[in-house]
Amino acid sequence: MQHENFQRAVLGWFDQYGRTHLPWQKERTPYRVWISEIMLQQTQVGTVIPYFERFLARFPDVESLAESSFDEVIALWAGLGYYARARNLHRAARIIVERHRGQLPTSLEELSALPGIGRSTAGAILSLGSGIRAPILDGNVKRVLCRHRGIEGWPGNPRILEKLWELSEALTPSIRVADYNQAMMDLGATVCTKRNPGCSTCPVGRDCEAFRSGRIDAIPATKPRRTLPVKRCFMLALTNGHGAFYLEKRQNVGVWGGLWSLPEFDCEEDVYAWCGKQHIDCSNLERLPQRRHTFSHYHLDFVPLVVRTGSDHCQIGEPSLGSWLIPNETIGLPAPILKLLTEIAD
DNA sequence: AATGCGGGGGG
DNA sequence: CCCCCAGCATT
Structure with missing residues (x-):
């Protein structure tokens, strides 16, 4: 009964x-919901929208995605971050075509078995895409539930997490489940915000424990953080004087996996040695000011070193994982590297 | 259970 | 500068 009141207020x-007018809500299909949910993992709605539109224009269905090359997928993903999502998406599309006749599975178990789809994303695909009753637990829902029930402690704590899943499961209605789950996310995104929540307009503010006890600013507790380590490197921006740079394709694992980027070196001497080996004259090497790029787990301090060869056909010896490319948005460059190269080219 | 994985936006 | 955001995979 308590749950029904909650559901009624939220709905x-x-x-x-x-x-109700987000791009993935228009023509709602499991495929479109799936793509949107993957893009929305740890990424805000406003950031996702242009990527979603471009992606759906190029890959309107699971077959077109499965038939594409990964290079094309990663190029459309460049700038969104968490590139493993793109790899998993591509792998999952092929599995769906090969093992599920091109249809997204309709059970939590089968969905969760696909790469990149966890418990919450599976629940979102089922509920939003097919109207099947399934709970979700994203950052928004966690915040709403923690506050409403006055749950102290960091939501990432497994003990707290399990409690929240139980709560979400218990509160999820069997009718209008798509609207309910969407409502919980919207509530977290627009009313029960991290800072300055609009408790006066909240549909469940009257029986919100955090509001009652004045603990809104303290719940949910923030993740315990250590100071981020700093990694340093030099990046060689080798340019041929005609707008192209020597870029290397990064491995499909780790930071910036599968993207093109500049050759990295631990020290400047290694850069000279590398250039010497390739018979590249680096006497005009120009050292730009150090830049900092911050990942979620470390700071990367890098010094860009610019070498202009003035030669179109400078051969780079093996192992030849590199190419001369003109930097732009379509080839799949990390955002800070694209920014750097754009500035150098000017 | 802890860690790795990005980039944009806001304070 | 800091923090957070429609999480998941790996170890």
Whole structure:
């Protein structure tokens, strides 16, 4: 009964204030919901929208995605981050075509077995895409539930997490499950925000424990953080004077996996040695100011070293994982590298 | 259970 | 500068 009141309040709020015109809500299919959910992992709605539009224009269905090359997928993904998502998406598309006749599975077990789809994403695909009752637990839902029930402690704590899953499962209705799950995310994104939440307009603010006890700013607790380590390197920006740079394809694992980037070196001497080996004259080497790029787990401090060869056909010896390419948005460059090369080219 | 994985936006 | 955001895979 308590749960039904909660559901009724949330759904009533959704009817008036919920988001209903997001791109993946238009022509709602499991495929479109799937793509959007993967892109939305740890990524804000406003960032995702242009990527989603481009991606769907190129890959309107699972078959077109499965038939594509990974290079084309990663190029459309460049700038979104968490590139393993693109790899998993591509792998999953091929599995869906080969093992599921091109249809997304309709059970939590089968969905979760696909690369890149965990418990929450599987629940979202089922509920939003097919109206099947399944709970979700993303950052928004965690925040709403933690506050409403006055749950202290960091939501990433496995003990807390399990409690939240139980709660989400118990609260999820069997009718209007798509609207309900969407409403919970919208509520977290637009009312129950991290800072300055709009408790006065919240449909469940009257019986929110955090609001009642004045703990809104303290719940949910923040992740315990250590100071980020700093990694340093030199990046060689070798350019031929005609807008092209010598770029290397990175391995499909680790940071910037599968993207093109500049050759990296631990020290400047290694750069000279490398150039000497390739018979490249680096006497005009120009050292740009150090830049910092911050990942979620470390700072990368790198010094760009610019060498202009003035030669179109400078041969780079093996192992030849490199190519001379003109940097642009379509080839799959990390955002900070694209920014750097654009500045150098100017 | 802890760690790795990005980039954009806001304070 | 700091923090967070529609999480998942790997170890």
